[in-house]
Amino acid sequence: MVRAGILLVDKPGGITSHDVVSRARRALGTRKIGHAGTLDPMATGLLVLGVEGATRLLTYIVGADKTYEATIVLGIATDSDDADGVETERADATAVAAVADEAIAAGIAALTGEIEQVPSTVSAIKVGGRRAYDLARAGEEVELKARRVTVSRFDVRAVRRGDGVIALDVVVDCTSGTYIRALARDLGRALGVGGHLTMLRRTRIGAFEVAAAASVDDIAEDALIEPATAAAVVVGALAVGADEARDLRHGKRIDGGGRLTGAVAAAIDPDGRLIGIVEKRGAQLKSVMNMPEEVDR
Incomplete structure (x- = not known):
């Protein structure tokens, strides 16, 4: 096993x-x-x-939070907001050429920080119990509500002009639930030439x-x-004694709420095993997620 x-x-x-x-x-x-x-x-x-x-x-x-590297192409829009979709709009080459670097920078600035973003119609968000992309592919009208997300970094690393388009290599730091395809779409719309995503690579979670x-x-x-190592990285570690570990496994609360500095922490026993995730309940700690007991092999 x-x-x-x-x-x-x-x-x-x-x-x-x-x-x-x-x-x-x-x-x-x-x-x-x-x-x-x-x-x-x-x-x-x-x-x-x-x-x-x-x-x-x-x-x-x-x-x-997540980090992505991406390539946005301005001048062409698609029905999926990425290269896998069908082209729906192509701007005139002269209009694309007239988009100044300063305008691109301003458009990106407007999409940085806390923003309201409408996800792509081919996202996995459920609408009436069905995935948005299933509805879109079936030819049904899909209207998704805007959601608040935070883009803490939206940096341009390279700008390439030619063949009637502008390609931007970018790096984005953002909160969970942010759609990079939607950033490409919205930047293209703001500049009046359309835009879509042609490359996306997630480099950090x-x-x-x-x-x-x-x-x-x-x-x-x-x-x-190891679960203990991963949990400590994600939520921080809290060392607990053998008796405390046993009580937490049995659903009991333990003393020591003051030991918790964040909202939750990974309770790790003297053998270095993850007991679970604990949170403060008054002056005590309670497990909100217990790991299955490990079987020595």
Whole structure:
């Protein structure tokens, strides 16, 4: 039986996030694997998987801030806001050429900080119990509500002009739920020439970096991050004694609420094992997520 842990995978383009999960299930010999934060087939980069009991940690990872590298093409719009969609608009080459670097900078500035963003119509958001992309592909009208997101960094690394378009290589730091495709769409609209995404690579989820990820061909048990190590990185560690660990496992509260500096923390026993995630309840601590007890192998 494979041990529990967090697995970082560098997803290649052309396959779905579920395809990565399927490969991991075959490689590790277990069905109990989930992932935090879907990547579109076109996108590459960091996918965080939870294996066995560590799937319980994904709740605390999926909402972390993320970093993306992307290429936005101005001058062409598509129905999916990315290169996988059908072209819906192409601006006149002279209009594109007239878009000054200063106008691009101003458009990006307007999309930086806390903004209201309408997700792409081909997103995985559910509308009336159905995925938005299923409705869109069925030819149904999809109206998604704007949501508040934060783009803390939206930097242009390169600008390439030619063939009636402007290609921008950018890096974006943002909160969970931000759609980079929508940033490309909205920037193109603001500049009056349309825009879409042609490349997207996720390089960071919270404290996890793609540089530490395995390729889909190198998934193995020795690449797993121990649950205690991963949880400590995500929410911070709190050392508990053996008696405290036992009480937390049994659903009891323990004294020491003052030891918790954040909202939650990873309770780790004297053997270095993750007991669960605890939060403050008055002057005490209570487990809000318990890990399954590890079986020595």
